Amino acid sequence: MTLLKDDTISEIRDGKRVIVKKPELLAPAGNLEKLKIAVHYGADAVFIGGQEFGLRSNAGNFSIDEMREGVEFANKYGARIYVTTNIFAHNDNMDGLDEYLKALEGAGVAGIIVADPLIIETCKIVAPKLEIHLSTQQSLSNWKAVQYWKEEGLERVVLARETSAEEIKLMKEKVDIEIESFVHGAMCIAYSGRCVLSNHMTARDSNRGGCCQSCRWDYDLYAVEDGEEKPLFEEGNEAFAMSPKDLKLIESIPKIIDLGIDSLKVEGRMKSIHYIATVVSVYRKVIDAYCADPDNFKIKLEWLEELDKCANRETASSFFEGQPGYEQQMFGEHGKQTKFDFVGMVLDYNEETQMVTLQQRNYFKPGDEVEFFGPEIENFKVVIDEVWDEDGQALDAARHPLQIVRFKCAEKLYPMNMMRKEMR
Amino acid sequence: MTKPELLVTPQSLSHIKALIEAGADAFLIGEQQFGLRLAGEFTIEEVREATAIIHNAGKKVYVAMNAIFHNDRVDALAPYMKALSEIGVDGIVFGDPSVIIARREADVNIPLHWNPETIATNWFQANYWGKRGATRAVLARELSMDEIVEIKENAEIEIEVQVHGMTCMFQSKRPLLGHYFLYEGKAMEVENRKNNRNMFLHDPERNSKYPIYEDLNGTHIFSPNDMCIIDELDELFEAEIDVFKIEGVLHTEEYVVAVTECYRKAIDAYTESPDAYFDIKEELLAKIEEIQPELRPLDTGFFFKETVY
Incomplete structure (x- = not known):
């Protein structure tokens, strides 16, 4: 491996500068369907959770067989699969680790995302083909700690979400190791791994996947003065809240790529396929456009609008541009409704008859205006005309989840394209 | 049996003197630039003075360097460690591995105590950091008594357990x-x-x-209760836990002195005979309940509480 200092981010080809060090776009997936969508919509790599040793015990997690199928699917696109094994183990979590890591290696997984040295050291011995990526749970915030993990033989580190562009720059200059950094999604307001609110408030262990997001609850702030409890809020004030806005670095992508960050991570294994498809496709477009022509790159309004279609919280740049202020937190609100509903996924399109076969994912009816999007097409809107069920019966509405329906659409569609509808 | 070391967190030089009187064996001090959630602030000059007092009494002094460091502070680590080495402190408490790199750069031999708080959850990790220079592991406060005992059975380095006081649950x-x-x-x-x-x-x-x-x-956000297991120490004694820590952050100096006296008596009694400890433990608990601030209920932390996930 060469030192980054000698690494070239860009070079001149045919008189035009292009980015040659294109970063990986890394997406989350809570199940096999989400994995396939993430890969199909342009992720270079996908991180998933297994049934053991991972956080997010509520996320749909993968069996070894499902992982194998996911890896085979991803391989067709040249994409890689990483598995989160990022708990901090207690003594009784140690059993079965060897077999589990061997099974991941056997399933063709490219690497694991891990925080506990127990799992790091075990993996080196029993599953040496797996890459080891240090999880953000280790709160990695300075270049000397990065140096430490480099010396321990790790391929990649995921930084603490509290690191800024300036800080990452120095880490890249000082240490030759792959850096993975969050670009989009929900944030912990605490240093990850250093929060046990759930343990105290609900007897659920946050560092073994039991986090119940107590940080997003409302509290009242008091001071004790002369032995008296004095409220520090008045009539009309909002409650004390610690909810951070979600991270969104779409507009910082050029800067991120110029820093030489190796992997751009989207958070959200619990999120829907509509969310994953939307976020991945927009980041895909921005990364590709910048890398193809960095000197003339300009972010398009339509990309920003597209990304907003799946947002369910306000967004902010968090620590990337320096210490975030109070306006990057949410007080008195707990998210907002998304503006769009995901209403169907295209299964088939017949060019001769212009007939779409679609799997219903949410209520829609003839006369609704819908929007299609997908990696093969430019977004377009149509008004739905007649809708039929599988037996050719006309429907007054597509009511049933996963129902197969047909209708006509003049523009060409492809399997796995998605249909969404604006909420009124 | 070897007596467990009784470790306390003083707030000032005069507090150190009172705690020596009260029977503390070791002191954790430092400043927020390097250490987390300290009961008091001690500049490097005050560390020098404190060390003289503590060593004069035949006790140990450790300095906290367990912050989560960002780039802006890592260059200061090696010079600080050199200064601490020259003063002759008995140990450095760390969580961030940058301290291991800095210790190599500073070329000093101060023993390291590994304390990353919430994430010190199994014996493998204790031994892992032991191989990298740690002589002591400070366990997460979210562990059960059974887990602590099993870690001690498998650990190759000293094990420190908090027995009293507030714990941090969020940073x-x-x-x-x-x-x-x-x-x-x-x-x-x-x-x-x-x-x-x-x-x-x-x-x-x-x-x-x-x-x-x-x-x-x-x-920093702290637990709603103060942990107190003055009447439940027998399993820790039997397991031969090396260090009992009294966390004094956010308490008065007087309170910490009084609590230290109680744990001193408990340790001395158990060393005499387990029965001597059983005879006085209820009395010691009652004494602590008496001085406990109204706003801070006592509980037994996670020693006997099950968590799920």
Whole structure:
């Protein structure tokens, strides 16, 4: 491996500068369907959770067989699969680790995302083909700690979400190791791994996947003065809240790529396929456009609008541009409704008859205006005309989840394209 | 049996003297630039003075370097360690591996105590950091008695367990109190309350009160209860846990002295005979209950509480 200092981010080809060090776009997936969508919509790599040793015990997690199928699917696109094994183990979590890591290696997984040295050291011995990526749970915030993990033989580190562009720059200059950094999604307001609110408030262990997001609850702030409890809020004030806005670095992508960050991570294994498809496709477009022509790159309004279609919280740049202020937190609100509903996924399109076969994912009816999007097409809107069920019966509405329906659409569609509808 | 070391967190030089009288064996001091949630602030000069007092009494002194460091502070680590080495402190407490790199750069041999708080959850990790220079592991406070005993059975380095006081349950890099005041348009409060450690969050659903304050390292939120296991120490004695820690952050000096006296008596009694300890433990608990501040209920932490996930 060469030192980054000698690494070239860009070079001149045919008189035009292009980015040659294109970063990986890394997406989350809570199940096999989400994995396939993430890969199909342009992720270079996908991180998933297994049934053991991972956080997010509520996320749909993968069996070894499902992982194998996911890896085979991803391989067709040249994409890689990483598995989160990022708990901090207690003594009784140690059993079965060897077999589990061997099974991941056997399933063709490219690497694991891990925080506990127990799992790091075990993996080196029993599953040496797996890459080891240090999880953000280790709160990695300075270049000397990065140096430490480099010396321990790790391929990649995921930084603490509290690191800024300036800080990452120095880490890249000082240490030759792959850096993975969050670009989009929900944030912990605490240093990850250093929060046990759930343990105290609900007897659920946050560092073994039991986090119940107590940080997003409302509290009242008091001071004790002369032995008296004095409220520090008045009539009309909002409650004390610690909810951070979600991270969104779409507009910082050029800067991120110029820093030489190796992997751009989207958070959200619990999120829907509509969310994953939307976020991945927009980041895909921005990364590709910048890398193809960095000197003339300009972010398009339509990309920003597209990304907003799946947002369910306000967004902010968090620590990337320096210490975030109070306006990057949410007080008195707990998210907002998304503006769009995901209403169907295209299964088939017949060019001769212009007939779409679609799997219903949410209520829609003839006369609704819908929007299609997908990696093969430019977004377009149509008004739905007649809708039929599988037996050719006309429907007054597509009511049933996963129902197969047909209708006509003049523009060409492809399997796995998605249909969404604006909420009124 | 070897007596467990009784480790305390003093707030001042005079407090150190009172705690020596009360029977403490070891002292954890430092400053917020390097250490987390310390009971008192000790500049390097004060560390020098404290060390003289503590060593003169035949006791040990450790210095906290367990902050989560960002780039802006890592260059200061090696010079600080050199200064501590020259003063002759008995150990450095760390969580961030940058301290291991800095110790190599400083070329000093001060023993390291591994204390990353919430994430020190199994014996493999203790031994892993042991191979990298740690002589002691400070266990997460979210472990059960059984887990602690099993870690000790398998550990190749000393094991330290907190037996009394508040625990931190949350650290954010953001100044959350300041942000709340700014959001409510109370800019004056940000300055006024900046160094105050008298605030708490009330959780109406659980009727719990969580102390909260800000410092150089961000915002810290603490447990609603003080852990106290003065009457449940026998399993820790039997397991031969090496260090009992009394955490004194956010308590008065007098309170910490009184609590230290109680644990001193418990340790001395058990060393005489387990029965001697059983005879006095209820009395010791009653003594602590008597001085316990009204706002801080006592409980037994996670020693006998099960967590799920």
